[in-house]
Amino acid sequence: xxxxxxxxxxVICKSGTSVKIECRSLDFQATTMFWYRQFPKQxxxxxxxxxxxxxxxxxxxxxxxKFLINHASLTLSTLTVTSAHPEDxxxxxxxxxxxxxxxxxxxxxxxxxxxxx
Amino acid sequence: KQEVTQIPAALSVPEGENLVLNCSFTDSxxxxxxxxxxDPGKGLTSLLLIQSSQREQTSGRLNASLDKSSGRSTLYIAxxxxxxxxxxxxxxxxxxxxxxGTGTSLTVIP
Numbered sequence: 549x550x551x552x553x554x555x556x557x558x559v560i561c562k563s564g565t566s567v568k569i570e571c572r573s574l575d576f577q578a579t580t581m582f583w584y585r586q587f588p589k590q591x592x593x594x595x596x597x598x599x600x601x602x603x604x605x606x607x608x609x610x611x612x613x614k615f616l617i618n619h620a621s622l623t624l625s626t627l628t629v630t631s632a633h634p635e636d637x638x639x640x641x642x643x644x645x646x647x648x649x650x651x652x653x654x655x656x657x658x659x660x661x662x663x664x665x
Numbered sequence: 666k667q668e669v670t671q672i673p674a675a676l677s678v679p680e681g682e683n684l685v686l687n688c689s690f691t692d693s694x695x696x697x698x699x700x701x702x703x704d705p706g707k708g709l710t711s712l713l714l715i716q717s718s719q720r721e722q723t724s725g726r727l728n729a730s731l732d733k734s735s736g737r738s739t740l741y742i743a744x745x746x747x748x749x750x751x752x753x754x755x756x757x758x759x760x761x762x763x764x765x766g767t768g769t770s771l772t773v774i775p
Contacts, residue, residue, distance in 0.1 A: 554708065582763070591754065591767045592709075641708050643763075654699055654756065654763055656709040 554657030571642030577622035578644035598625040671766035686740040688755035696758040
């Protein structure tokens with residue numbers, strides 16, 4: 549299957565700093581990528597849909613200025629958590645589809661564990 | 666809005682047993698349904714994808730079925746092994762989004 553790589557897998561930062569998480573499709577072009585947040589023992593919560601070359605579409609309740617998403621190329625989307633606070637500590641996962649839309653198979657990155665001190 | 670439910674939330678079985686995980690969804694207008702496995706602290710691994718026109722898919726000891734009209738899917742795991750212990754999630758693609766169930770935490774006891 550297709551490979552989606554996410555980096556870093558773990559990051560610890562101080563409160564008030566910004567953290568960037570990268571999501572790459574290694575062997576296919578992803579016109580659309582999805583960013584999720586997952587709390588312990590809970591399912592995935594969609595944060596935003598990242599579209600190559602255009603602005604991301606954020607879900608209700610997700611702060612656009614807090615979680616900056618950039619999808620500059622067909623193989624890379626980045627999530628930047630700005631001015632991170634302890635409540636932003638979570639597991640962040642990205643995904644992408646081969647077909648670029650909801651009809652294709654969904655592939656996930658390995659996830660990034662963010663801890664804000 | 667599509668809602669996806671998985672029952673049971675947790676399941677514990679002895680090694681070697683066959684088991685069934687359930688996934689139900691409220692809107693039958695779906696493109697496909699996908700089953701994933703998630704190990705603690707890891708991302709999701711795709712197990713099986715069933716297109717809306719298909720009834721089932723098989724991969725090794727796994728068999729997934731889809732009954733779109735009743736809004737149900739099952740994941741059958743044959744001859745379970747301790748290595749099967751993980752959380753299993755189903756997801757349906759509907760409209761312009763993917764909708765995830767809450768998962769079933771499976772423990773296979775050696």
